[in-house]
Amino acid sequence: MSAVTITAAPAKALPGEGRIGLRANVRHIGALVRRNALQIKQDPESMFDAVLMPIVFTLLFVYVFGGAISGKGNQQAYVNYVIPGLMAMMGMNIAMAVGTGVNDDFKKGVMDRFRSMPIARSSVLIAKIVVEIGRMLVATAVLLGMGFLLGLQIHTSVLELAAAIGLSVVFGASLMWIFILLGLTMKTAQAVQGVAMLVLMPLQFGSSIFAPPTTMPGWLQSFTDYNPLSNLADAARNLINGGPVADSVWMTLGWAAVITAVTAPLAVAKFRKKT
Numbered sequence: 001m002s003a004v005t006i007t008a009a010p011a012k013a014l015p016g017e018g019r020i021g022l023r024a025n026v027r028h029i030g031a032l033v034r035r036n037a038l039q040i041k042q043d044p045e046s047m048f049d050a051v052l053m054p055i056v057f058t059l060l061f062v063y064v065f066g067g068a069i070s071g072k073g074n075q076q077a078y079v080n081y082v083i084p085g086l087m088a089m090m091g092m093n094i095a096m097a098v099g100t101g102v103n104d105d106f107k108k109g110v111m112d113r114f115r116s117m118p119i120a121r122s123s124v125l126i127a128k129i130v131v132e133i134g135r136m137l138v139a140t141a142v143l144l145g146m147g148f149l150l151g152l153q154i155h156t157s158v159l160e161l162a163a164a165i166g167l168s169v170v171f172g173a174s175l176m177w178i179f180i181l182l183g184l185t186m187k188t189a190q191a192v193q194g195v196a197m198l199v200l201m202p203l204q205f206g207s208s209i210f211a212p213p214t215t216m217p218g219w220l221q222s223f224t225d226y227n228p229l230s231n232l233a234d235a236a237r238n239l240i241n242g243g244p245v246a247d248s249v250w251m252t253l254g255w256a257a258v259i260t261a262v263t264a265p266l267a268v269a270k271f272r273k274k275t
Helices: 022-042 044-064 066-070 075-108 110-115 121-149 158-185 189-205 218-226 228-241 246-274
Strands: none
Touching: 022 044, 022 121, 044 066, 044 075, 044 121, 066 075, 075 110, 075 121, 075 158, 075 189, 075 228, 121 158, 121 246, 158 189, 158 228, 158 246, 189 228, 218 228, 228 246
């Protein structure tokens, strides 16, 4: 009687296991960016904050605070002060939407579908950031358009204006990792928004975005000196109006690097565990 040899079939790798190469990772990010962009196309209302928020904030701060800070009837002078500051504020407010979006995707079960796919976990989060950077650029374009309508003047050059925009985008992208981490940690989107507002309000109003720190009490001036939004606002303001930029630019880039280095690995690790 002849012996029968049974050979076991090789075990099939589970989806997502194994090392994913750079080219495949970039391809996955591109596909997910397209998916997120199509979502915006199908739901144009999701762009309302990026389009309307710059208009409302510009009109509100120029005509409510402008006269008090620059003198009655001299709101135009305030435009060149506040518009660069609002560029910093736009990035922070747009970044908050990333956290609520990630939290909402978990509630809808979208992340379970990504879990079953052989893709890098980080590509899901990076794609979110890429799309939100696009929304941030739209918000910045609307903000600058409103600024020019109200009398904004570029006292330097187009290249320095582009540098101010780029600096705002880099810092805003670093903040997105914080809000992604919040979105992965908090149980509901409302909780993400609540915690985000507790962070946003002191940083925004305790900065040089809306008013010169010299008008503030000493203890608050000390806070604004170390506030990264003040560094970004001062850098953008000097790039547009002229003035020394080296210190504020390097401080902003340093903050962006530290925030990304600390929160990005934490967010990716939390995402892997949560999914």
